[in-house]
Amino acid sequence: MTPFLAQSEPWISFDVAGLAEQFWNNTVDGLALGGIYALVALGYTLVYGVLKLINFAHSEVFVVGAFATWLTFYGLGFRSGATPVLSVFEIILFLAIACLAAMAVSGGTAVLLERVAYRPLRKRNAPRLVFLITAIGASFAIQQTLRLIFGLNQQPQIRLLQPEPLFKLFGATVTNIHVILFVAAVLLWFVADYFVNRTRLGRGIRAVAQDPDTATLMGVNKERVIVITFLVGGLLAGAAALFYMMRIPQGAIYNGGFLLGIKAFTAAVLGGIGNLRGALLGGFLLGLVENYGQSLFGGEWKDIVAFVVLIVVLMFRPTGILGESLGKARV
């Protein structure tokens, strides 16, 4: 019997020196990537907090946003290839238009999803696993619709903004895209947090999350609250899609949401699903861990790192790092 591994070099390596060397670069990039995860994770966490439902199709809501971004750029007359020379004002204007379009489309998709797939099930008091399988079906349906419309291949990448180094942080290059992603993620999280914790509608969301029946008795319109929850999640996913398209040098693709969706879900679980602060923390942590893992084990292992983190966290801390629910969040 010939030895199994005799001829091959080791297929996994531990590049500790590389990790040390790339540490600050990875940190910066991980925080930017984590911002995207955090925004998508907020959608998972909001819906989970209110309905105790893992909205498996949320990743498709994100992808729809990515296509909306691309179509907006395309519609504004941009094509792939060289980045056009634009003034700062124009860049902000076009990005804002794309952001609004993506948010609108994603939010609409999320609400539609709730109407078509989940509401009939709620009316019938279906068990939770039925919700999950419906979500999988919805995910398929959206994905395949996108495939039929846009085809199997990636859309050509359109870049409005080329990454340019802004300043150095501990030897790591921080680009404008890094800054935009990080700031936007924290900002949008603040808006979401303010909305849930400080506004009237947010109080309704927290009330339904805590106890739907009592909330109904107290005059909260449960159906409306659920629609709003889906809408907010969809809006955030749309914004995340725009930022994703700014960061990743690839175009939109019909099945691009799956991996990002599961990672964002991992981020939500990591921080404590149902907890807004947890989603932000989990997003950044996962972005960091993934980038460190990529340096340590090599690029092809980075997805595995995310899955292993998910499993380890669920095994030892099923409620996540900040295991407090949306309903019990501090007022």
Place this chain on the structure above:
Amino acid sequence: MTTQTVSAPSKRRSIREQWNNLSRPAQWAFLIPVVVLIYFLPVLNPPLIATTGTDFPTAMFDVARYALVAIGLNVVVGQAGLLDLGYVGFFAVGAYVAALFTSPNSSLHHLPYLWTLPLAMVVTMIFGIILGTPTLRLRGDYLAIVTLGFGEIIRLVADNVDPLRGQSGFERVGTDANGTPFFANATAWYWLTVTIIIAVLLLVGNLERSRVGRAWVSIREDEDVAEIMGVPVFKFKIWAFVIGAAIGGLSGALYAGKLGFVNNQSFDVITSMLFLAAVVLGGAGNKVGVLLGAAVVAYLPLRFVQLAEYNYLIFGIALIILMIFRPQGLLGARQRLLARGRQAYQRLLGRGEQISGESALAADTTGGPR
């Protein structure tokens, strides 16, 4: 997975009752011709159901392969109620075991192909224990997501670990030392698979009727209550997981042998979802149901090639509609345990239909007219 069979439509129940009321010889008299017919389907090549795109025996083998997978996944999802979204991982392990021990691309010792079938089962059982032990303490949605993660990890490992050859894959799987394939034509593969299916069905049927099966049903219906009533929940969950895994591995090894080629492309999440769709479509927990579901999932795309482009879209929509209007699948699980209990109760009291039968399921009945 919740089922509402006590209040199932009366027509289906009467068919089932009629079947159960038949004497054993009468049942055999019906079953044997059906089995013979199933065996000879690829030879007969009936004009209406013959496939246009692929040749018919290969299509029938695909149906049989899906049926075997569905039986295995049904043990996990239908019987024990553990939602497993990473089942394709076990399928992949089985296929890779067959490939590693028979393909000339592998440096491992070569075995005769038939030996790799039990070997694949053993290896996937070990994988089932490895994956099940840490994860089966989770429930419901979380379990589903973690199994999904495990399925993906297995696929990514197959992508990235060099000895598993990634995309270039293993050629001539299932061949002997001279390079001749185990079976030359698809019909023989179909016969082998059908025979294995019958054996597995008998085995799983016996398991279902045993203590193990009752424990599974109790876990599926209410884990906490089962635990309190003294069912070692964790142990029986592992049992279900391992048996399901072994059947998945067996199916994977058959697939690898028939196709003769294994690489990392055929083990993605979509395949996993299709397996699950077969089980859910037919009716989780019902063996006849999942066979039907598997036949639908595997056969329809091959029969209606012009629909191939819309396959998955139709699937997605069908899953949503089915879950909304018929959450228990085309043929729901029969609630044998509860039905027996009700019969016993009736016999004791002479009446009492409404007390035991309905109230036992009252918590799960999903409302809506049925």
